[in-house]
Amino acid sequence: MPPRHRLLAALVAVTWGLNFPAIHLSLEQFPPFFLVALRWALVAVPTLLLVPRPRVAWRWIIGYGLGFGVLQFAFLYLAMENGMPAGLASLVLQSSAPFTVLLAAVLLRERLTGRQGLGVAVAVTGLAGIAVHRAGLDGGAALLPVVLTLCGGLGWALGNLCNRRAQPDSPFRLMLWMSVVPPLPMLALALAIEGPERIRASLTGLTSPTGLAALGGLLFTVLVATLVGSGLWTWLMVRHPSSVVAPFSMLVPVVGIGSSWLVLDESPAPAELLLGGLVVGGVLLGSVQGRRRTAPPAHEAPAGAGDPPVRDHGSGTTEPAEVSPPAR
Template identity: 70%
Template sequence: MPPRDRLLAAVVALTWGLNFTAIHLSLEHFPPFFLASLRFAVLAVPALLLVPRPDVPWRWILGYGLGFGILQFAFLYLAMDAGMPTGLASLVLQSSAPFTVVLGAVWLRERLSARQGLGIALAVLGLAGIAVHRAELGGSATLLPVLLTLCGGLGWAFGNICNRQARSGSPLGLLMWMSVIPPLPMLALALVVDGPAAIGTSLTTLGSRTGLLALAGLAYTVLVATVLGTGLWTALMSRHPSSTVAPFSMLVPVVGVAASWLLLGEPTPVVELALGTLVVGGVLLGSSRPRRRAALAGAATTAGPAGAPSPDEGTGDAPAAVGAVRTAADAAVR
């Protein structure tokens, strides 16, 4: 993965890490399933009215929306509403990275190099160390919220694989149309589980302090975490093998734990900061290539035919689609 794309992946991790604090503020006011429905409904309406459907099979749009939109956030919001601490939620949800690597190897037959395996192992070791330390401190989540968050991570991994298979030339269009899938199923869950009374109360008290903070959190979730963060993530997943991109999600808990400490007052001991550094190192190791191999790959790309995809872009991607993804990613950064 070239340095520019690694930087973009780090930007995604930053926006997603801060998003857990935004979700916390929103869940202080909105019922969990209704909040998930609102999150995607805000994007679904302009998608249906203004955005052309990307030229990808419906099964990948449905799979992306089911995994990333419905399963991930239904389980995550329910876990946080059930008492999952904000920082710990950002940590446990990153189980999506090893889940994605396993699904990519089984489903897509993607090869995992020894360097990638070592990097992922170091990152998982760092995440496991933070989780164990949290448990020793006491006040950790009960087993049920942890299991719910793990289910959310598995849903995210499934969405990653469908995103990868879609290979859309319009990452932002794919993101917007993915957002069409979750609102109605999540609203149905909200009516059954949250109840009409709780939904009505959350809407009629939006002028309160908690209501205004919830709206601010929802705005960040939709505009920054989803449009910017997920838009860039979609572009990166389309351009590179999922086993290369997915480990960057392990940087999210480093940001999430730090943000929960600074903004919400959740304590973050020095040992967790050290373990977070191990996570960062593992991700960087797993996403980089040895200098000799990178130089040979660059020479091969330069000597190859015009428009040929580089080795970083995986196998089976059409050059035109790769070029379109790059253009969309550049536009998103601007």
């Protein structure tokens, strides 16, 4: 991965890290399943009206939407409502990276190098340590939110693989069209589990300080974390193997824990910080690649093509029609 693309991956980490305090503020007003439906509906409606569908089979759009949009955020929001701290959630959700690397090796037959395998092992050790630590808190009650967040990480990984297999003509439009999948199933879950009364109550008092903070968090989630962050992520996933891009997501906790400390006054336990260091160490180890080739892959775009997809790829006119992973 060239340095410019690594910087873009780091930018995604910043936007997604700041997203966790934003989600926390939104959950102060809205129930979790309804919030997921609302989040994706705000993207899906203009997408259906204004954005042409990418040349991708519906099975990959649906699979991407169910994994990335439904499973990831349903489990994450439910975990945070049940006591998962925002900063710690930003860390545990990065289980998607080792999940993606391992699933890509098994299902997509992407070669797992020794360095990447060691990085995954280090990261998993840190995540397992956090789970054990949380299991010892509050009589074990603190473990359930961790398990829910891990389920969200698995959903993210499954979405990554569908994104990878889609080979879209426009990754950004694929990300937008993925958003049409979650709203209806999540609204059905919200009505069945949270109930119409709770949903109706959450739509009142939106001009109060809590309501305004919730709306601000929702707008950040939709405009910045989803459109900018997920758009860049999709763009990178198409150009590089999953095992190279996915580990950058484990840098998100650096921003997530720091911003949660500043905004929400969350103070993670020293043991969790130390174990989180293992997770971050795993991503740094797994993302370093040897310099085996002297020429860029044939599918890499010329200088300037690394600009954010929001500007360059929103119309789908500059995206290659077919992209294959580089040989390793």
